[in-house]
Amino acid sequence: MVGLLAASGLIPVGVLSATRALVDGLVHGLGSGSLSPALLAPLAGLALLFALDFLLVPWVTYLQGVVNERLTARVHLLLMEKAAGLPDLTPFEDAGFYDELQVLRDQAPYQPLNLLVFFGNAFRGGIAVAGVLLLLLTLAPIFPLLLLLATLPQALLTFRLQKGVWEAVLFSAPEARRMRYYAEVLLNPEAAKEVRLFGLLPFFRGRYLEAFGRLHQELRRARGRQALGASGLVFVSALATAAALYLGLRQALLGSGGLGNLVLLLQSVGSLQQNLYGLVQDGGMLYESLLYFERLEGFLARPSAFAPSSAGRSAQRFEEIRFENVGFSYPDGRRALEGISIKLRRGERLALVGENGAGKTTLVKLLLRFYDPSEGRILVDGVDLRELDLEAWRRLVAAVFQDFGRYALTLRENIALADLERQSDPGRLEDAARAGGASELLRRLGPEALLSKAFGGTDLSLGEWQRIALSRAFFRQAEVLVLDEPTASLDPKEEAHLYQRFAELAQGKTVLLITHRLASVQMADRILVLREGRLVEEGSHQALLHRNGLYAELWRLQAEGYRAN
Ligand SMILES: Nc1ncnc2c1ncn2[C@@H]1O[C@H](COP(=O)(O)OP(=O)(O)OP(=O)(O)O)[C@@H](O)[C@H]1O
Numbered sequence: 001m002v003g004l005l006a007a008s009g010l011i012p013v014g015v016l017s018a019t020r021a022l023v024d025g026l027v028h029g030l031g032s033g034s035l036s037p038a039l040l041a042p043l044a045g046l047a048l049l050f051a052l053d054f055l056l057v058p059w060v061t062y063l064q065g066v067v068n069e070r071l072t073a074r075v076h077l078l079l080m081e082k083a084a085g086l087p088d089l090t091p092f093e094d095a096g097f098y099d100e101l102q103v104l105r106d107q108a109p110y111q112p113l114n115l116l117v118f119f120g121n122a123f124r125g126g127i128a129v130a131g132v133l134l135l136l137l138t139l140a141p142i143f144p145l146l147l148l149l150a151t152l153p154q155a156l157l158t159f160r161l162q163k164g165v166w167e168a169v170l171f172s173a174p175e176a177r178r179m180r181y182y183a184e185v186l187l188n189p190e191a192a193k194e195v196r197l198f199g200l201l202p203f204f205r206g207r208y209l210e211a212f213g214r215l216h217q218e219l220r221r222a223r224g225r226q227a228l229g230a231s232g233l234v235f236v237s238a239l240a241t242a243a244a245l246y247l248g249l250r251q252a253l254l255g256s257g258g259l260g261n262l263v264l265l266l267q268s269v270g271s272l273q274q275n276l277y278g279l280v281q282d283g284g285m286l287y288e289s290l291l292y293f294e295r296l297e298g299f300l301a302r303p304s305a306f307a308p309s310s311a312g313r314s315a316q317r318f319e320e321i322r323f324e325n326v327g328f329s330y331p332d333g334r335r336a337l338e339g340i341s342i343k344l345r346r347g348e349r350l351a352l353v354g355e356n357g358a359g360k361t362t363l364v365k366l367l368l369r370f371y372d373p374s375e376g377r378i379l380v381d382g383v384d385l386r387e388l389d390l391e392a393w394r395r396l397v398a399a400v401f402q403d404f405g406r407y408a409l410t411l412r413e414n415i416a417l418a419d420l421e422r423q424s425d426p427g428r429l430e431d432a433a434r435a436g437g438a439s440e441l442l443r444r445l446g447p448e449a450l451l452s453k454a455f456g457g458t459d460l461s462l463g464e465w466q467r468i469a470l471s472r473a474f475f476r477q478a479e480v481l482v483l484d485e486p487t488a489s490l491d492p493k494e495e496a497h498l499y500q501r502f503a504e505l506a507q508g509k510t511v512l513l514i515t516h517r518l519a520s521v522q523m524a525d526r527i528l529v530l531r532e533g534r535l536v537e538e539g540s541h542q543a544l545l546h547r548n549g550l551y552a553e554l555w556r557l558q559a560e561g562y563r564a565n
Contacts, residue, residue, distance in 0.1 A: 001063040005120050008056045009127025011049050012271050013135055016264055018045040024260035064116045071112035078300055079104055087306045087390055089370040093331040095174070100299055102177050104292075111292040118286040125279035132268050132275065139251075139261050143244055147272050150240035154233045155280040161226035162284030165219065175215040182208040189453075241269055306372070306390070314392040317479055318380050319346050321367070321510075327375035328359075328366060336362040338533045340376070346479075349511040351524035353551060358530040360514045361402065364482050367512070368397060398478035400486045404469035406460075408452030411438075411445055414468050418476035428475065435505050436471025437494050438464075463489040470498070474505065481506060484514045499523060518555050527551065 021042035029036045083091075083101060091097040133144040182204045185191050195201060248265040252258075321344040328337040337359045344350055352360045366373055369385055378385040385393065398418060407414050415432055416423035426447075433442040441464055450457025451468075460468070466489040473481065487495040498505075499520050513524060521527055522541045529537035529544070529551045537549050544551040 001060060001067070001120065002123070004056050004060050004063070005124045006127055008053065008060065009124035010131055011053050012128045012275065013131030014049045015046065016132060016135055016267055016271065018042040018049065019267060020260035020264040022046065022260075023263045024258045027259050060120060064113070064120060068113040068116055071116070072109060075108045075112055075296065078296070079108065082300050082302070086304050087369070088304065088372075089365070090331060091302075099174060099177060100295070102180070104296055104299055106176075106180075107292055111289050114285055115289040115293065118282045118289060121282035122279055122286050125275050125282055128275045129272060129279060132272050135264070136268055139248070139265065142247060143265060143268075146240050146244035146247070147269060150237045150244065150269075151273055151276045154237055155276050157229050157233060158226065158277075158280045159284050159287070161222075161229050162287065164225055165222040175211045175218075178211040179208055179215065182211065244269065313383060313387060314389040315380055315383075315396060316392075317346075317396070320344065320381055322379045323363075323376070324379060325376035326366065326373045326378060328362060328371065329374050336533055337366070337373075340535050342528060342535065342538075344510060344512070346510055347508060348526065349506060349513065349524045351521035351527045352512065352514045352530065353516075353518065353521060353527055353554070354530035359533040360530055361484055363530070364399070364484060364512060364514065367482070368394060368399070396479040397482060398473040398476040398480070399482035400466075400469045400473045400484060402484045402488070404466065404472075406451070406465050406468075408455050408457075409450070410447065411442060411449045411451055411468070412447035414451055415471045415475050418472045422475070432471045432475035435474035435501065436467050436469075437490070437498060438467040438471045441467065463491060463494070466490055467494070479510060480512070481509045482512045485516070486513070487515070487517065487520065495520070518551075518558050
């Protein structure tokens, strides 16, 4: 590609010198009535050069296309590997991280192409400019100097201002992100029902326009500065061009240079201006692309807050997990847990109960080491979780999260994601589906049913998706089973079924069950009651009822609802 670009950069120089030879030959043979060989050679040369120009363009485009596709895929892969490869969730708490990721992701489809196209153009333009200047040097050194004066300051200024526009784009990243979000609310199916019911189109449209107004103003200012600055230099440019043309004309009139030289000079002014200006434009865009790749590099080099995990001890099984005076604040300062000390023995079934925002999910997030505690420590058989091999530790755990994933994959894949090494084990798939209450679904749709409307498959109800999520957790035969509101979307029959099967399903596993349905916690060996991040009660169902505290109050409230009639 570089070779082809260099060749095409030399074409304008070839055209200029062939034109000069043509004009000189013409002057020489004027009146002879025949085509002399001195005319034929430049003529053929010109024809060849034009043809070559045509020939090179599609090949350069072809190569740029091929390299672009690969480069774009590579950039996306690097972003995916970085974002999903970070072991913790802390980066997602940081608006700067989001911004950075969004800018990098939004521009990933075109910055690689920009890099290639603008590098190509700038490279070709650079060669053309250098060639034309060298050619002018054969007339007299003053000519390239004057023409440079006519064009270079303008070019440099434009380049400097282009940087301003790019910085404005970066600066306005949060606005651009908001615009994108408002548009997505209206364009994506998730909010389609509420958008229609509540008539939200004008609201989100208005929000979009507000964000657009701010972004647009910023960009317009930067662009205005660019245009204004460039017009300021127009006099310098005109004077230098006039001087060069005057000198050339005088030389021609004095007979010290042929007519060919004058034509060369006239054409060079146009060619230089065009090429140099193009060079600046392309150089500016190239600079922008390079800034993108610089940011990408910075993002990829972003260190993780976590120490490398694979260096740690690899837990295969455990006897006891202990929270020692654990406290945790989210990176935005929100206090979520305070002074938690609990012990969880192998095979024990623990229920976590408490009002919304009490810290139940946060506790699980710490157990899975999505975050590290702000105070205290979590010990697995006496070893700090931070010193364990993180991957090995997580392999011991299966979980159904409140916001479980719904993947646009087949039913089988949706379940087998929890243990991809066993994904082609049909017996295991059936067992997991049975455990999670998805047997009937599996039978009705078949394992290869695609669960996505967007890709031409089918969709499920929320409760059916929850059964899939449960089956996924059971597919991974883990030591620890975390269930965060696992029955929130299940019908009463399936919920009852699940808890009837619970003893069998949880056999040999250590279970952490978070639920607001207190009827289901009775099967736990022990119940922990959290309130505002603190552990306020602990014991069996009976013991807690007896105690007549928060648990008993919540229990009575729920029981009354059922007893009312
Ligand atoms: N990413 C976050 N950043 C800041 N604060 C958060 C974040 N996630 C949760 N919180 C806050 O931490 C506290 C505990 O939240 P958590 O999700 O653990 O509650 P929970 O007991 O699971 O509640 P629920 O019953 O509603 O699921 C809440 O006050 C919540 O607002």
